[in-house]
Amino acid sequence: MILSNQTYMQLAFVTCLILALLTLPLRDIVTVGFFDISDLFVSFMISVFIGYMINEAMPGNTAISIGLFLLIVITVVTGVVLLNIFVIIPFRSRSENSSATSIRQLEGKEGTVSVSITADGVGEVLVYTGFTKINKMAKIYENVKEPIAFIEQGTNVLVMDVKDSILYVIPYTNAIQATNKQKPTWNTEHKK
Structure with a gap:
């Protein structure tokens, strides 16, 4: 099973990291207001990391279940969306307003x-x-x-x-x- 193999988990982490970096220029094109394509890959990367850490912490060669992994993915995506809505977007709008009106x-x-x-x-x-x-x-x-x-x-x-x-x-x-x-x-x- 992929979730039990640490090599696959590490490969998935690195792949999500590379995809997150490669999709940074597309953030303004592929977006849903508060969630864009880079956030999706960052969320998957964090989920894979958490899954990897859970597998490392578990004794023996048992793997986390698909259901637990999907719960981790949903929780991380929700956290990233809330972070965007309550922290990143308000700061971005303030910085844009201050730089646009500062010369006036x-x-x-x-x-x-x-x-x-x-x-x-x-x-x-x-x-x-x-x-x-x-x-x-x-x-x-x-x-x-x-x-x-x-x-x-x-x-x-x-x-x-x-x-x-x-x-x-x-x-x-x-x-x-x-x-x-x-x-x-x-x-x-x-x-x-």
Whole structure:
């Protein structure tokens, strides 16, 4: 019987592993929303491994029955489906949402010019978002009273708009930076 022969069980495990890896590119094509073809082979691989371990743990040369093996397969498939529904799909949808909308969320953020921006050209801006830094292509924002011809490297900027994955920026000094650049006036009377 195949379930009693350890060599066949090992061969079945390796075959399911190889098929799971080979079908990874087909995951989006052959799928039922929360269960795809790779999950099927992974489930069979886990079931064969559990069956192999049960056979190893049993004294003598007895084999697990077909019914017990089918119960193991059904339990593992159910576990994989529940894992997909409650863990993998919610995390995948969150990561897709955050990456798709993150560039639009840069409007109104401050950044620093890492590659100088000319009036006709494209530069690069480093924007801090939480704990991460994002480098994006940038152009000078044109809807201002006084046209800006050049923004040099190291200048603090404000992202005014985002179009076609390009940030449109203007030079910007926030209140904290403005107070750091001012000279203190509290001790000027003592010097006179």
